[in-house]
Amino acid sequence: QQQVRQSPQSLTVWEGETAILNCSYEDSTFDYFPWYHQFPGESPALLIAIRPVSNKKEDGRFTIFFNKREKKFSLHIADSQPGDSATYFCAALASSSFSKLVFGQGTSLSVVP
Amino acid sequence: AQTIHQWPVAEIKAVGSPLSLGCTIKGKSSPNLYWYWQATGGTLQQLFYSITVGQVESVVQLNLSASRPKDDQFILSTEKLLLSHSGFYLCAWSATGINQDTQYFGPGTRLLVL
Numbered sequence: 001q002q003q004v005r006q007s008p009q010s011l012t013v014w015e016g017e018t019a020i021l022n023c024s025y026e027d028s029t030f031d032y033f034p035w036y037h038q039f040p041g042e043s044p045a046l047l048i049a050i051r052p053v054s055n056k057k058e059d060g061r062f063t064i065f066f067n068k069r070e071k072k073f074s075l076h077i078a079d080s081q082p083g084d085s086a087t088y089f090c091a092a093l094a095s096s097s098f099s100k101l102v103f104g105q106g107t108s109l110s111v112v113p
Numbered sequence: 114a115q116t117i118h119q120w121p122v123a124e125i126k127a128v129g130s131p132l133s134l135g136c137t138i139k140g141k142s143s144p145n146l147y148w149y150w151q152a153t154g155g156t157l158q159q160l161f162y163s164i165t166v167g168q169v170e171s172v173v174q175l176n177l178s179a180s181r182p183k184d185d186q187f188i189l190s191t192e193k194l195l196l197s198h199s200g201f202y203l204c205a206w207s208a209t210g211i212n213q214d215t216q217y218f219g220p221g222t223r224l225l226v227l
Contacts, residue, residue: 032214043203043218044157089156093214099145099162100172101216106156 004092006104014112019077021107023090026071030092035064035075037086044089048075080111115140117219119204125225129193134222136187136204144206145213146187148179151201163187164209199226
């Protein structure tokens with residue numbers, strides 16, 4: 001089934017803490033997993049992405065952890081800043097059908113100073 | 114660098130009226146193009162995709178249609194708007210070849226149907 005589940009729906013962390021956003025999927029053909037963030041009034045912007053050949057991808061304060069066996073992946077935002085407050089969407093795609101990018105329901109992140 | 118432009122920025126339309134939204138990408142030859150819809154506070158739902166001029170595939174039926182009249186242009190339209198069409202319409206593009214998985218979104222068009 002082509003569905004991506006995302007949790008929590010909303011998350012509040014203090015400035016400097018690590019925010020952890022979680023996603024899971026069922027379709028074994030998914031092989032590309034991007035995260036997007038969306039600020040109020042703006043369109044989604046690509047943040048970071050991973051392929052299952054690796055179980056970790058880092059880009060500055062943002063890290064994706066990937067567990068292929070459990071079909072789960074998570075985004076860790078280290079040293080969270082108030083400017084990170086946004087809605088974060090995980091997504092998944094099967095390269096064999098590259099067009100069909102399936103999004104999770106989103107996590108609204110608030111970083112409190 | 115690639116730039117993606119959507120028009121109009123926002124629209125307020127009456128139920129039953131026609132609609133046409135546009136998307137143009139510059140700086141990228143023969144991109145894959147996509148239309149998405151996002152309800153207020155909701156997630157993104159892919160509507161259509163196109164890999165070449167004149168060819169459009171429908172992903173979900175929402176009483177909308179799409180066309181790709183030029184390599185760099187993607188049009189979303191309907192003859193009769195419904196209240197449920199309100200939301201944020203996003204055009205996206207991806208490269209062809211090995212980087213085709215990564216999709217980039219345009220600025221979007223906000224639509225309110227009354």
